[in-house]
Amino acid sequence: MEWIATMQQAIAYMEEHLLEEINYEAVAGHVHTSSYEFHRAFSFLSGMTANTYIRNRRLSLAGREIVETDARITDIALKYGYDTPESFTKAFTRFHGVAPRYAREESARLVLFNPLVIKLSVEGGKSMDYRIVQIKAQKFLALARSFKNEIINDTENHDIPDFWVECHDRNLVEPLRKLRPEGKKDLYGLCTPTVEGEDSFEYGIGVLVDEETAGFDISAMEAAGYRIWDVKPGTYVVFDCIGEDGDCISDTWEKFYKEFLPQMGYTAESETDYEIYFERGRIGLFCELWIPVKKK
Numbered sequence: 001m002e003w004i005a006t007m008q009q010a011i012a013y014m015e016e017h018l019l020e021e022i023n024y025e026a027v028a029g030h031v032h033t034s035s036y037e038f039h040r041a042f043s044f045l046s047g048m049t050a051n052t053y054i055r056n057r058r059l060s061l062a063g064r065e066i067v068e069t070d071a072r073i074t075d076i077a078l079k080y081g082y083d084t085p086e087s088f089t090k091a092f093t094r095f096h097g098v099a100p101r102y103a104r105e106e107s108a109r110l111v112l113f114n115p116l117v118i119k120l121s122v123e124g125g126k127s128m129d130y131r132i133v134q135i136k137a138q139k140f141l142a143l144a145r146s147f148k149n150e151i152i153n154d155t156e157n158h159d160i161p162d163f164w165v166e167c168h169d170r171n172l173v174e175p176l177r178k179l180r181p182e183g184k185k186d187l188y189g190l191c192t193p194t195v196e197g198e199d200s201f202e203y204g205i206g207v208l209v210d211e212e213t214a215g216f217d218i219s220a221m222e223a224a225g226y227r228i229w230d231v232k233p234g235t236y237v238v239f240d241c242i243g244e245d246g247d248c249i250s251d252t253w254e255k256f257y258k259e260f261l262p263q264m265g266y267t268a269e270s271e272t273d274y275e276i277y278f279e280r281g282r283i284g285l286f287c288e289l290w291i292p293v294k295k296k
Contacts, residue, residue: 003261003268006031007045007118010038014054015115018061019079024050024149025199034270036149036193036201041268043153044254045118051150053116059095060113062088066103067110073100130260131238133290138231141179141213141221142190142206143172149199153250160189160203161246167205172225176207177279179214189275189287190229204229231272236290241275243286249275252289266293 013030014022027050028038042050058080065076077088077100093099096110103110151157167173177185190204206229207213218228237260241248261268269292276288 003041003045003257004118006033007042010042010050011053011116011118014050014057018054018057019081021081022054034193035199036152037268037270039149040152040253041257044250044257046116049150049152049154055091056095056113057115059092060111062092062100063096063103063110064112066100067108076100129240132293133236133238135231135233135236137233139209140188140190140204140206140229140231141176141209141216141226142188142204142229143167143176143226144190144202144204144206144229146200146202149201153253155250163203164189164205173205175224176205176226179209179216180207181212183280184212185279187277189277190231190272191274192272193270229272231274234269234271234292235294237266237293239289239291241286241289242284245286248286249289256291265296267296268292269294 010027010031013027017026024039024042025035028035031038033041039049042053046053048056062076062080065071065079066073073088074085077085080088082088082091089100092103096103098108098110102108145163147159151159173187177187180186186208188204188206188208190202190206192202206226209228221227237256239252239256241252243251260266271292273289273291276290278285278288281287
């Protein structure tokens, strides 16, 4: 239940500071969680980012104030964090479907966005297959790039899928696969949280480096843009992502936060998580999702 309680604390903090300069990094600091992990957990538990929640709550309250008071629209815009009337009008119209100056008309319909309450809903009759695996230290050879935390669970963002396409189009993946033996040319999508205070994370496409990996010149590989990615020993929960595209990964992350963590006696660890795309995966399996955890 810790994540549920943490998110409720975060929501209470946002509600108390809606009229101040606040973003998800500040909220994460208040609940003593890395900005990366907070952003990911909040978005999967609530279906929106914390910044979106703050913006929607402000616009909802602004609409109510326009209707119920005679305050100048310019003053209301400043009160709810907008530097100019133009930026407020644009955001208000997009959210409510009507411009602020028309909102005071009796026929105007405004959007009500109430404070969020995150609850654990336990449903019977559904299975969530998983396995717990203890891993030793692992090493990968990967192509890595930094991405903004805000893209996590953003259905409109395609930066990471585009990164995969770019690496394939530029023939950067095949040199990695050639290092592995037939039947074990699996690709890994590596994702690591940033250090506290950072607004981005790294995502890498790589292959496992072990006794079965062909020898390579690390200096030459680094010069070509590849690097070694080390993963510490630890405990991982492993889920099968079943589907035809990356949506099944997001669905699995949502189940991890909403179902697995609240009920199974584990907490999330701030270490590398990864997807495995098997060369010879079974039918229907998009990838395996490996998430670092620790027992409470």
